[in-house]
Amino acid sequence: xxxxxxxxKRIDKALHNEQARIxxxxxxxxxxxxxxxxxNDDQELQNMRDHARAIRSYSLSHLPELLEQLEQKLVSNGIxxxxxxxxxxxxxxxxxxxxxxxxxxxxxxxxMVSEETGLNEYLEHKDIExxxxxxxxxxxxxxxxxxxxxxxxxxxxxxxxVAELFKKHFPDLPYTENIEELTLMxxxxxxxKFVKADAGISGVNFAVAETGTLCLVENxxxxxxxxxxxxxxxxxxxxxxxxxxxxxxxxxxxxxxKSALGQPITAYFNMISRPRPxxxxxxxxxxxxxxxxxxxxxxxxxxxxxxxxxxxxCGSCINHCPVYVQLGGHAYGTVYPGPIGSVLEPxxxxxxxxxxxxxxxxxxxxxxxxxxxxxxxxxLINRLRxxxxxxxxxxxxxxxxxxxxxxxxxxxxxxxxxxxxxxxxYRVFRWAARRFRKLSPNxxxxxxxxxxxPVPAAKSLQQLAREEGFSNE
Amino acid sequence: xxxxxxxxxxGTCLIDLLYPNAGLAGMxxxxxxxxxxxxxxxxxxxxxPAFNSGYREEALQVARQLMTCFPGNIPIIVPSGSxxxxxxxxWPELFKDQSDYDEACSIAERTYELTQFLVETxxxxxxxxxxxxxxxxxxxxxxxxEMGVAExxxxxxxxxxxxxxxxxxxxxxxxxxxxxxxxxxxxLSGAMVTDKTKAIRATGASKVISQDCGCLMNIGGAxxxxxxxxESQHIAExxxxxxxxxx
Numbered sequence: 001x002x003x004x005x006x007x008x009k010r011i012d013k014a015l016h017n018e019q020a021r022i023x024x025x026x027x028x029x030x031x032x033x034x035x036x037x038x039x040n041d042d043q044e045l046q047n048m049r050d051h052a053r054a055i056r057s058y059s060l061s062h063l064p065e066l067l068e069q070l071e072q073k074l075v076s077n078g079i080x081x082x083x084x085x086x087x088x089x090x091x092x093x094x095x096x097x098x099x100x101x102x103x104x105x106x107x108x109x110x111x112m113v114s115e116e117t118g119l120n121e122y123l124e125h126k127d128i129e130x131x132x133x134x135x136x137x138x139x140x141x142x143x144x145x146x147x148x149x150x151x152x153x154x155x156x157x158x159x160x161x162v163a164e165l166f167k168k169h170f171p172d173l174p175y176t177e178n179i180e181e182l183t184l185m186x187x188x189x190x191x192x193k194f195v196k197a198d199a200g201i202s203g204v205n206f207a208v209a210e211t212g213t214l215c216l217v218e219n220x221x222x223x224x225x226x227x228x229x230x231x232x233x234x235x236x237x238x239x240x241x242x243x244x245x246x247x248x249x250x251x252x253x254x255x256x257x258k259s260a261l262g263q264p265i266t267a268y269f270n271m272i273s274r275p276r277p278x279x280x281x282x283x284x285x286x287x288x289x290x291x292x293x294x295x296x297x298x299x300x301x302x303x304x305x306x307x308x309x310x311x312x313x314c315g316s317c318i319n320h321c322p323v324y325v326q327l328g329g330h331a332y333g334t335v336y337p338g339p340i341g342s343v344l345e346p347x348x349x350x351x352x353x354x355x356x357x358x359x360x361x362x363x364x365x366x367x368x369x370x371x372x373x374x375x376x377x378x379x380l381i382n383r384l385r386x387x388x389x390x391x392x393x394x395x396x397x398x399x400x401x402x403x404x405x406x407x408x409x410x411x412x413x414x415x416x417x418x419x420x421x422x423x424x425x426y427r428v429f430r431w432a433a434r435r436f437r438k439l440s441p442n443x444x445x446x447x448x449x450x451x452x453x454p455v456p457a458a459k460s461l462q463q464l465a466r467e468e469g470f471s472n473e
Numbered sequence: 474x475x476x477x478x479x480x481x482x483x484g485t486c487l488i489d490l491l492y493p494n495a496g497l498a499g500m501x502x503x504x505x506x507x508x509x510x511x512x513x514x515x516x517x518x519x520x521x522p523a524f525n526s527g528y529r530e531e532a533l534q535v536a537r538q539l540m541t542c543f544p545g546n547i548p549i550i551v552p553s554g555s556x557x558x559x560x561x562x563x564w565p566e567l568f569k570d571q572s573d574y575d576e577a578c579s580i581a582e583r584t585y586e587l588t589q590f591l592v593e594t595x596x597x598x599x600x601x602x603x604x605x606x607x608x609x610x611x612x613x614x615x616x617x618x619e620m621g622v623a624e625x626x627x628x629x630x631x632x633x634x635x636x637x638x639x640x641x642x643x644x645x646x647x648x649x650x651x652x653x654x655x656x657x658x659x660x661l662s663g664a665m666v667t668d669k670t671k672a673i674r675a676t677g678a679s680k681v682i683s684q685d686c687g688c689l690m691n692i693g694g695a696x697x698x699x700x701x702x703x704e705s706q707h708i709a710e711x712x713x714x715x716x717x718x719x720x
Contacts, residue, residue: 011658011660011661012655012660015660015661015664029643075668108598117493121659206543320647322647322649322665323661323665326661326664326665326668327661352482358662359654359657359658360658361651361654362614362647362649362650362651362652362654362662362665363525363614363651363652363654364614364618364647365614365615365617365619366614366617366618366645366646366647366649366651368618369618378614379566382524382525382527385525385526385527386527386528386529388527389526389527389528390527390529390530393529409526410528413523413526413531414531416522416523416531416535417531417534418521418533419517420486420517420518420520420535420539421517421534421535421537421538423514423515423516423517423538426517430489430490433490434490445656445659446655446656446659446660446662446663446697447655447659447694449658449659449660449663450659450663450666450667450694450695450698451690451691451694451697452689452694452697452698453694454491454694455491456490457490457491457492457493457494459493460489460490460493461484461488461489461493461496461497462484462489462510462512462514463493464493464494464496464497464499465482465484465496465500465512468497468500468501470482470500470504470510470511470512471509471511471512471514472511472512472514473511
């Protein structure tokens, strides 16, 4: 139960961070509005979601074959492929590639999978300088923080906080709170690093099996710089990111950018198919892809939980979540926050480690409604709640099943069932609740801290129905 | 659906105990349109609280008891988006692999949320007999997303000539009730309902109306605690009071 307590503490901390709450509220409101402007025809949106869902479902149902095809194509294109079962393996593989190339400095494009493996920390321990080149990631790297959002990692900071951070780290540069000037500063610092870096690391949005193409979606050009300027490029991604055909990419790309930031298209879209041939001047001579499992294979084995893997990481569920907007990402304590985090992370890390995330949800359904690939997020959160209090109910390969079962709570539900499954007992219970309504407690834990306590009515609906002449058959 | 002769009314456990007048008003609205309303005596709860807490076995047994209350091919009307959603969307899942799965599906198919039934089936026409009033509407998330009937509360209130509806900021956002969520994550739920009530108070409305008593218990309880002077009321009770002022 330790995780429940520490989650409570993180929630408490988040709810008391007034500035961050203001930042999240304005950030999420803006993102919701922008997304809405991209989808003004409900039927068209539904068609797009159906198409995107079908593409991703096909990928998952044909995953082994597609991964095999992807590997073959990449290798024949000259891209080296590595398989990692877990984070540790992925980090070691990347380190070995860097070591072999004698690479000491790395620039990195944004990659959530590398956050998943803790790559930066790992490489820093190996004395490799790794610099985040996405502006948001750059900011949080300076602040030594985790991303608070999967698309906008520094959304928890306002421009004043960023200005102060820059002043602290670059005391020679003039202080400014102007966003354009701050961006330009970061750009100048990064330009120099791009030119000098020994290697670039990036994520992948879609890996096309048919052609062996790695697609990278970005807005700042830092992804292109990271993957083309240094002589070595290492891409890392989860095995679920594969798609069958090149023609699958445009529909996914389109719904991704519209859902994520309300953009019709991003400023940059990179398609990486091979290293630089001898007769060309641009691009890295060596390209590697690390394909990470990290329990994705196990998630795929369950017919229902499998839907988790359709995710294209747009962050739309996060932007629309009424809980996330109160808390921000750090309170979740995981790489992926919000609804998708509450579904993915307990499966990835274990219900015994982080299953408590599933309790931070009202099941309002806002996430599922906007998901571009129609992941039934509320249904999956509910399913994981069931798994977390019952170790026997399914074959799903999730660690920590039943670990959140508390005796008192379980017994309360047995008592509840006993009353509500027996109309006779229910009538006695109802009679007692009404009879002693004046005695009903006016303090009910956390409920009455914010609200008055509900009081049973003088007469039940059943009684009123009879008095008003409604029949019972 | 064609207008039926008879319907069942599932009052829900929350209404039975805390808001019986809302349930009664719903039944009166249906009866006034010439439909016989049966209120089965043995009804208790749809199983939603346990289902949403992960205790599906307990939920199943309670749902199964409710199932016995609705034999035959008679529509079931529920004055709650979330209880309606539980039966319509989640019973088939809850009863999956059970011997009474078909029966559960039959009940799911026959289940209608109250405002949905009043608008889509009865095409009810109301005359406003009340004093001018300014209200805010809170649409329940389950009515919106599980039942897909959120717009009906608006159209019903739109029939009332003396009622002005004021729009609160972030109207579709969840109020933070979420059943046991409000107890398990009390501070988080408290933060959400504080935002919600702030938005409602800013409109200047004197009443907040919703189609779900869970939301009303949350929002209304918070408004009372804040001594905001804003009354909360279920849509059925509001409609019945205003259209039958002399009753």
